[in-house]
Amino acid sequence: MRRHTAIGRWPWKQRKQRSKNSQRCRCIRNCSLWPEIKDNVLKQLKHVTQYYHDGPVDIFLHEGLVDDAIAIVDNSYSYDLIRRVMLEVIEQRPKWVVKKACKQAEDIMDAGQSAAYHYAVDWLDRAREAYRIMDHTSDWEAYLSEIRKKHGRKYKLMGLIEEKWTPL
Numbered sequence: 001m002r003r004h005t006a007i008g009r010w011p012w013k014q015r016k017q018r019s020k021n022s023q024r025c026r027c028i029r030n031c032s033l034w035p036e037i038k039d040n041v042l043k044q045l046k047h048v049t050q051y052y053h054d055g056p057v058d059i060f061l062h063e064g065l066v067d068d069a070i071a072i073v074d075n076s077y078s079y080d081l082i083r084r085v086m087l088e089v090i091e092q093r094p095k096w097v098v099k100k101a102c103k104q105a106e107d108i109m110d111a112g113q114s115a116a117y118h119y120a121v122d123w124l125d126r127a128r129e130a131y132r133i134m135d136h137t138s139d140w141e142a143y144l145s146e147i148r149k150k151h152g153r154k155y156k157l158m159g160l161i162e163e164k165w166t167p168l
Contacts, residue, residue, distance in 0.1 A: 057081060061088050070096055079119065086126050090133060097130035102143070109151050117157045121164055128165075 060069040066089045073085045082100065090097050105123035108116045124147070131140035144165065151157055 054081060057085060061085070066092050074100070083122075083126070090126070090130055094130035094133045098127050098134075101126040101130065109147070109154070109157060112154065114154070114156050117154075117160055120157065121160045124161070125164065 057069045057072050060066070060072070069085050070089065070093065073082045076082060082104070086097050086101065101123040105120040105127070108120040108123070113120075124144075127143070128140050131137060131143075144161070147161070148158070
């Protein structure tokens, strides 16, 4: 008898719910009444508390309300959602991207989650890009050097970092 667990079913339900939310939000944005209802919908979305934030984030980004999108993902644990917002707002809010990306990477590295080191390197890549946009490459190099000092004995992590960025 095959045993089904809630964990095994969870990602499917999560993707399905995200898809529904995104579709609903796209329909609202493409509705001919959007200009008339926009202000009211945006006001309501700022106060919505739900687990799946894809829809509201999509609307905020579409409307250029990057601070509202950032406010939602600041409390989110969704890798994909945070990453998507970072990619959209990196030009306007590079300091936020650096802060959030470094925090995400450090949480993984400090916990020694070797199976997730590739995510940490991806977060570091977001931070590196934001540092580049701010023209603070020396700050990035100093930060990467600190990571190498602090986590130098984590060979899997160091291998991924060396593969991504050559030593200084």
